[in-house]
Amino acid sequence: xxxxxxxxxxxxxxxxxxxxxxxxxxxxxxxxxxxxxxxxxxxxxxxxxxxxxxxxxxxxxxxxxxxxxxxxxxxxxxxxxxxxxxxxxxxxxxxxxxxxxxxxxxxxxxxxxxxxxx
Amino acid sequence: xxxxxxxxxxxxxxxxxxxxxxxxxxxxxxxxxxxxxxxxxxxxxxxxxxxxxxxxxxxxxxxxxxxxxxxxxxxxxxxxxxxxxxxxxxxxxxxxxxxxxxxxxxxxxxxxxxxx
Numbered sequence: 001x002x003x004x005x006x007x008x009x010x011x012x013x014x015x016x017x018x019x020x021x022x023x024x025x026x027x028x029x030x031x032x033x034x035x036x037x038x039x040x041x042x043x044x045x046x047x048x049x050x051x052x053x054x055x056x057x058x059x060x061x062x063x064x065x066x067x068x069x070x071x072x073x074x075x076x077x078x079x080x081x082x083x084x085x086x087x088x089x090x091x092x093x094x095x096x097x098x099x100x101x102x103x104x105x106x107x108x109x110x111x112x113x114x115x116x117x118x
Numbered sequence: 119x120x121x122x123x124x125x126x127x128x129x130x131x132x133x134x135x136x137x138x139x140x141x142x143x144x145x146x147x148x149x150x151x152x153x154x155x156x157x158x159x160x161x162x163x164x165x166x167x168x169x170x171x172x173x174x175x176x177x178x179x180x181x182x183x184x185x186x187x188x189x190x191x192x193x194x195x196x197x198x199x200x201x202x203x204x205x206x207x208x209x210x211x212x213x214x215x216x217x218x219x220x221x222x223x224x225x226x227x228x229x230x231x232x233x234x
Contacts, residue, residue, distance in 0.1 A: 004161075043224040045222075096220075107220065
């Protein structure tokens with residue numbers, strides 16, 4: 001089974017702190033994604049990565065950055081946390097859809113990190 | 119751009135009732151369609167999917183049919199259980215292949231509560 005793990009289930013930080021959220025997948029997936037989940041808004045894509053050191057902005061990248069130094073690990077960084085970044089953060093991974101890679105568009109999710117910024 | 123609209127919740131049912139959660143979409147090309155489920159305190163997990171028009175996805179007694187003519191992918195279950203209480207998300211992918219990277223667009227989610 002695909003396993004996606006996230007470094008923390010719950011996190012409490014103060015305004016202005018730098019926050020790192022880590023995600024690791026064990027299925028050699030090329031694609032990795034970071035979402036935030038808020039009531040009534042569903043999941044919104046923050047950033048995604050389709051290969052090591054490659055990253056693309058999603059729908060709401062402002063206030064966030066990402067890092068992918070190894071294929072299995074994708075980090076979300078809040079450079080200076082603010083109260084409006086209090087949310088549930090979900091990481092996901094999937095195989096590549098690029099021609100010849102033989103992947104599918106099914107994404108596999110981690111358990112989520114509930115971040116509270118005070 | 120792509121979008122997904124789900125029926126507003128929350129939905130509250132008694133055990134063994136029939137469930138329908140409506141989902142309609144707007145997309146270019148030929149997206150794949152998904153239903154994901156999120157149980158309390160957990161991440162999302164794939165419930166079912168359909169990759170082309172008239173395909174029916176099914177799993178755990180849930181079904182959904184890809185209707186291109188009505189751009190819909192409604193989720194149904196004939197007899198719900200208390201254990202089905204969760205949040206359900208409808209989603210679509212950009213067209214497979216090329217440089218789509220398999221990004222998903224999600225609906226806002228529908229909270230289902232089933233009472234004994």
